[in-house]
Amino acid sequence: MTEAPARKRLTDAAIDAFAERGFHATTTRDISTRAGMSPAALYVHHASKEQLLYEVSSSGHIECLEMIRAAAATSADPVQRLANMQFAFTRYHATHTAGARVVQYEIAALTPEHRREVAGYRRDIERVYHEAITDGVEKGVFDVQDVPGVSLALISMAIDLVRWYQPQGARTPESLGRIHAQMALRSVGVTHEVAPEETPAD
C-alpha cells in the first residue's frame, strides 16, 4: 500500500474540488493543497487548470461509456437488458457522484475542441440506450412511440441524481437502481416485474 503518485493525487483532488465547488470557483491552490503540495507543483504535472479538467472529464466520460456498454452486453433479452442497463447506469451515478458531477456539469468550462470530443462520448452513451430500446420495439416486447425521447428521459432520471444524491443518506445506489429499473421497464410498456441482474460494481 504505497502512496499514490503525485499526478494521480492531483487529478483525484481536482475531481473532489470541481465536484464540490465547480471548476471556476476552484482555485489551483485548492487543488494542490488537497493533494498535499505547493501551488507550483500542480504545473509540474499538468499544463493548466483546464487541462486538468479535460483529463478528469474525458476519462470520466470514457469510463461511463464502457460501463453502460458492459451493462448492455449482459443479456440478449430486451427486457432483462434494459433493466440491467438502467440499474447499472443509476448505480454508477450514485457511486461515482463526484466524478459524474464534473462530467455532467463542467462541460462549458472545456475548450471548444475538448468539448467536441466529450460530446462524442455523450452521443455514444445515448446510442446504447437508443439501440437497446429499438431492439425491444422491433422484437415486439416494448411499446414506445418516441424512442429517442424515452431514451433521453431514462438517462436524465439517472444523471440528475448527481445533483442531489448524498452517500450518507438513507438511499443506497442499489435501491435507487432497482426503482429506476422498474420505472424504465414500465416506461417502455413492460408491466411484469423483472429484477435487474446486478453486475459487480467497481
Added chain:
Amino acid sequence: MTEAPARKRLTDAAIDAFAERGFHATTTRDISTRAGMSPAALYVHHASKEQLLYEVSSSGHIECLEMIRAAAATSADPVQRLANMQFAFTRYHATHTAGARVVQYEIAALTPEHRREVAGYRRDIERVYHEAITDGVEKGVFDVQDVPGVSLALISMAIDLVRWYQPQGARTPESLGRIHAQMALRSVGVTHEVAPEETPAD
C-alpha cells in the same frame, strides 16, 4: 412599450449570464454590460453579486412552486392530475431553461442562509409530487412501492432537461411534456393512455 427599469434589466441580464456561464464564471462587468450600464451601476440596485443571485434564485423557486401547485389543482382524479403535473413541470423547465438552470445548478454559490431558504421551496415542490402519488395509491389506482423514490425520479426527468435542452432543436416543450406525462403514468402502474390537459403557459 417602455424600457424595463434598470433593476429588472440587471436581474434579466444576470439570469442569462449565470445560465450561460455559471455564477462564478460570470463577472459583474458582464452583467452590467448586458444590461447596458457601467460596472458601478450594478451596485446602485443590488448590494452584491450574491444578492443578485439570491433574487434570481428565490424568485425562480417561488415561481416554479406556484406553477406545480397550480398544476396539481387542475383535477381531482389522480391519473389526470399526475399527467397534468408532469406535463406542466416538464414544459416549465423547457420554456424557462435559463432561469431554471440558475435555480437548479447555482445553489452552492448562495450564502448558507439563502441556501436554507431555497431548500425549503425545493422540499415544498417534492411534497406536491409526494402527495399526488400518495393520493393515487390510497385510491387504489396507482401501484407504487416507493413513493418518495418515484417522486424524485419523475422530478429528475423534467429538471435534467435544463442541462441539455435547446429551444432551437426539434423538440417542443409540449412534445416533451406529453412524453414525460405518459412515462409518469406508466411509472405508477397506469397502463391506459390519458392525454394531459394543457394549462395555458405564461
Added chain:
DNA sequence: GTCTATAAGCAGATAGAC
C-alpha cells in the same frame, strides 16, 4: 519534483464628479 517568491492580470466593490 518540490519548494519559495513573484510576475501579470483580473475580480468585486467603492469614491466622488456630474
Added chain:
DNA sequence: GTCTATCTGCTTATAGAC
C-alpha cells in the same frame, strides 16, 4: 442614477533555488 477612475485582494502561471 449614471458615469469614470481606482482600490484591494486574489487568480493563474512562471522563475529559479535546492
